Amino acid sequence: MTYDKMFQSLWLAALIFFPICNSTDTVTPTQPVRDGATLISAGENFALGFFSHGNSTNRYVGIWYNKIPDRTVVWTANRENPVRDSSGVLTINGGNLVLLNDGGHSINNSLWSTNVSTSVNYSSATLTDSGNLVLTDDHQRTLWSSFDYPTNTLLPGMKLGLNRQTGLNWNLTSWKSADDPAPGEFSIGLDPLGVPQYFLKKGSHPIWRSGPWNGVRLSGAPDINRDTVYRWSYVANDKEIYLTYSGNDTSITSRFFLDDSGSMRSLMWNDKNHRWNVMGGANQDKCDQYANCGAYGSCEPSRVAECECLMGFEPKTPGDWNLRDWAGGCVRRRSLDCDGKADGFLRLALVKVPDTSRSRVEPGLNLEACKEECLNNCSCTAYASEGDRGCLMWHGDLVDIRVYSSDDEAQDIYIRLAASELDGSAVGYSGGLQGKKKLRVTILTIIPGLLSFVLCGFCWWRKAKGREMNERCDIASNDNDIEENSKGLELSLFNITDIVAATSNFSESNMLGKGGFGPVYKGQLLNGQEIAVKRLSKNSAQGIEEFKNEVILIAKLQHRNLVRLLGYCISGQEKILIYEYLRNKSLDSLIFDQTRSAMLDWRKRFNIIVGIARGILYLHEDSIFKIIHRDLKVSNILLDDNMNPKISDFGTARIFGQDQAQANTNRVVGTYGYMSPEYAMNGRFSVKSDAFSFGVILLEIISGKRNNYFCDCCLMNLIGHVWEKWKEGKVMEVVDSSMNISSFESEVSRCIQVGLLCVQEKEKDRPNMSSVVFMLGNETMMLSPGQPAFCFGKGNCSDHPHLSTNGAICCSINEITMTKMEAR
Template sequence: MPLFATYKVANAQKMLVKALLLFLLFRFCDSRDTLTWNQEQLKDDGGVLVSKQSKFELGFFSPGNSSYRYIGIWYSQTKVSEKTVVWVANRNNPINDTSGVLKINRYGELALYAYNMNNTPVWSTNVSRPVQNNNASTFSAQLLDAGNLVVFLDDNNEIYVWQSFDYPTDTLIPGMKVGVNWKTGLEWVLTSWKSQDDPGLGDYTFRLYPDQTAAPQYFMYKGLSKYWRSESGPGPPFVTNQEETYNFFNYTNAITRTTLNDSGRLYRLTWDNGGVQWKEDFSAPKSRCDWYGQCGANSKCKPDNINEFECECLPGYEPSSINDWNQKNGSGGCVSKRVGVSKCGSGDGFVNVARVKFPDTSIASRLRTGMSAKECEQDCLRNCSCTAYLSIEYEGLVDCLIWYDDLMDILVYTERGRELYVRVNKTELGRSQVFLERRGMLAIPILSALLALVLIIMLACWWRKKNRNTKGIDFVEAEELEETQRHPELQFFDLDTIIAATDHFSPVNELGHGGFGSVYKGQLPNEQKVAVKRLSRTSGQGIEEFKNEVALIARLQHRNLVKLLGCCMKGEERMLVLEYMPNKSLDSFLFDNTRQSFLDWEKRFEIINGIAHGILYLHQDSRLRIIHRDLKTSNVLLDAEMNPKISDFGMARIFHRDQLQDKTNRIVGTYGYMSPEYAVFGRFSTKSDVFSFGIIMLEILSGQKNNGFVPEDPSMNLIRRVWELWEEGIALDILDSTLKSYHPNEVMRCIQVALLCVQEDSKDRPAMSAVVFMLSGEASPPLPKQPAFVYRRSSGTDVYPLLSNRSYSINDVTASTMEAR
């Protein structure tokens, strides 16, 4: 064949392919948002309804690992890259193949059919008979940009007969309600899925308690039992009138949703485009005191009592079972101390219980509007059945809540909360007043003692200044004494006790050493084994860092954080006494050829998840938001069961809840674990810890150190190698060769999450809450971009590629001196 003819044939083939592609493109771009009667139907062939501004889509889907087919609404992937279903039609009636068809039937109902059965729908909107008598040809179903699927009666789409917003499943989006319509009897309820693979009606529901006599409140039920209760009270976010009472989800510029998951937790989530993930704004229940009736009736639950029994009887009440109470079981609650049948008597009064969550208003309570606090008190005293009252001020109005029976589900807050006035008899009121009087009488000697203490402190400071160069100072600094008073739950050890416990800091008992000193194994007089962290006198950590570490660890309680038992401050000696970890640190197993075999895949995966939960606690679940700043395998200790515990909080920083990042001129940490923005500019945030966690994950997976991964190739480090293998589609090759048995899907998920954690831009890294979700398989991780690479110069100094060799600067902005260890 002539060359010219061959060229013409080739061009003709290319034109045909282009024409076919254009046809397919226009075919799929021809999206619609409406179904009409007897003209269009939606089949399970990949077709979807798309709202006008492409905010939501409706179509067939299979959840999780299920093969069943459902009709649902989800965010368009142009808005939310992670497929997130917000409504399901046939949640209890799935289709087991792809024969499903959604259409407007002859009765004007939007109906789902399957198996070519046109008579009996799998699911339908069930419109009323008077509506069915209308001409079905005018009916249409439209997916609105609010995510609401609406069936309209008329051609102008002005009269609707059914909407999906009236039948929520497990998710609220802006415009939806949870509550009740008193006129029609329609109830808007959230019901969890059965599981991630089954959207059928689950065990948990979130609904309004239908009581118009008291303040509205919402309950989460597990089956028929109350599981969690929202805060009560009039005002936002409640809307109450003669026809309906509800809570509605306001429209915002952000993409937000509230979801009740299959494990009984209510989440308020906002889509983070930068992090490509759902960010948690609120969740409940969280603490042990959140569960309904944790301490029974007539008691209060204190979630901050971490090491103590959380339950305490209200004034005028005593435990119903002393034996249960002594065994730290408060479910039986408390009963009145009053003797006899009468519930009241002359001389009754009220004791203020501060900063509490409302008692349950569904139990014999009444809301009286326009009643002042004094009138509320008098009204309660006039009724023998009244047990407590609470005055509410809202938008210039004063209302009164009164309870006439048991006071249930009271939680004590640390800062916010209401003032509850509990009714007590004359004797109990006298005790309370005597206590207050004694407290007032104690004010004079306390002030005198404080004045004396100030004089002692001033004298001590003068004496210390005078004898600054004298060795053997034998007193505790005033600031350290103040720290002692701030944390009375801490045990302060005598120096002689520590010396005896460590056998005079014998080298035989040395467990390890770092930039701030050495750690010794010790045994206290009660035979308890401990780890003593002794601060080096020449280290960079001064009294501020030491007090910082003491103050931080004292407030933290989590199974994946090392527990602080006490401390010792004597002269220039500063020591922490910690729980003893018999298996030392994680790096002692990972990078030791003889001990790597102890870490099989199941144990490594448990360690990864344990570290993730520990960091999540620091970032989100503790009372403080804490940035560790020095996460690495040597700071992860292993207990006797090889459970991981994060340690070494000397460099940690506390963030305010609304604080996103901070900056420092003193960059401390360990090369190879520091994020680029921290190493170069001194900027740190929760995402700095996420980067360090990503490095730890890669080291656990590979059994190799990030630094010095390939000694003969200075430009190659662990991150770079993993990324190259990822791009080649052979990422599993990075896995530690000593692992003979593992789950490929879990390993690949961990590698993908680790690469997301070590992204160069902090905005591209997920939050720890998302990391935990992705590791558990509850969320699918997005594809990672190229991560941040760190290069090692021949001199042995780690340098980020953008740093110049001379000034450690980037774009003429000079970074501060780095202190590595």
């Protein structure tokens, strides 16, 4: 007989013949809990055993208050698999806590198990005085706990939130009915999108929202925040996000309870009256119902009609509002100018801030700086203070605003409006567009459109005359597309004569650089303004498509970390983009130059890294579009006079739908060394492929070396070099020797770790850019990186039969197959 079979026989014998002890607080392989017996915690606060509820005869294993007479159950094990009679046995088997029926005679009749992967020789489960059932091994290491798997009750010390590393959700789910503990249709849990907040849902439909944690309390849950009874704590780091609470008075028994009707209540036991008193709760009135007044509507229960549109907005469907149906919400009376100058803000006081799913915290910004940041971001619709943490900015529609009556329950929020909707006292008001500017925009919009229409008509008439006319018609059509898509934006159509004069007829002495698109020249207009002129090469195979893409796209993007497009020029075969001129040129001209790299100390490099990350985050999440750049590299990062980075070159960028995760292309465009494996090999791109490119840029900024550089006979890849040093614990050896980092080693190490996380082989292992920005700005726990993609390491060239001619040893096992590659 094997040891396992002998052990199995012994515990079965013990299960049948050993007497049951009711006073213990622990389940062991030889001391199970049968139906009719109970475990009692050491301080006798809680009990565990079998129960039935109401008229049901089904039996469940549960935990309840031991000293409260009504047997209030706070946790249930076998919610979906009841024991149909009194034959249930809770015991230990194979290191796991299991529920058996048939009196425990057959191990195969398991109705529920902790299901932990373990090979321990011995384990036991103890009921603690906090109501937590904890499974531990023989070294007292926790294998499982009931607090990690809440049912419909939140007790002091339990977590409500999310474990980022394991994906475990700590949420509450109602019973199906008062007699049936099976999972019901109501749940409450954390939504980690944007700024995290809690939602009460019926199925997948939200019916109540807590608002975010504002540093003191949940901003939209005043009745749950009463600090006279509870003391709340909120934890948010790279490992987990959760809310937990403790009682201010240990003699008070309290709990939060989600009942089968969808009501979330905070309850306190009244020992004198022997009942649970309701202290507060969620979803108390109509204005607590999620999005009751739709987008840009505010709700106040004391009003005759509780819903009103915010100032500057009007009902989207007035007829429905007359019938007290507000779900359609409100729309702007006047469109935003969106150039950062002619919009303003309305202060809306004492409100529950809108849904923060499409918002984010900007650390370290005061209200004035937050206003300027919002004005410079076309998609920013509102901002609010987050106290010492910075400010909160919204992007997209503002939903679920409620008006409160006291400062203790509310915050102020600043709503973005067109200047014409505001008076001179409004926050951020700047007076609107001047008449000359309006006239210039009108002329630039209408006249080229008319000329384009005439030219296209002429081209159509002469279509059979030859290829030259067709090309002119294509240009005019693209001109018309550009004009149509850039209406309302401060974007100038330049005359070719002015551009020729500004660049001294595209003199080579004025050339700043040359890429796949074509050469870039420095120029100076007659008014003295310096410009950068990007001239489409006549030999560029992808020219006109990328040209139109860049004009239409970048004209609608505004962020301090994106290069600003001033205008364009189309004349004959000439297609030209005119940008702001940035005196410090591109990042690669500094970090890879041994002399100029000394200009960039660690503080400057760190600010450049954070600025690039914020610019990419804007493209991915905060702009009017969801944009994948596809060609991020150090030569496409420009630096202004203060060394602030600005992302450029949007010719290959792609617009995604807000719910779109990825796309494929047969035309892979980009730069070797910066492309992610899935893009280079399969043409699949997403926000994670941009994150990979950012990781390469980050490592290049820190090391002052290109991703590919030669060392001895073999190609030494920077990613592989950093990875080797990381494993050896010598990662500081990769830092550019021109920097003194003695006071910043922890910050440098954190950045390198972020870079390695970004260049992981698999997309799912890379962080998104919102996580990157958070990790860069906070000393928080991070995942340890695994072996990255494309990690070419130095090796002995003669020892590797599969080594390529340049001596690269590839740590990645993927083979690269291209349909079409166009390097830039």
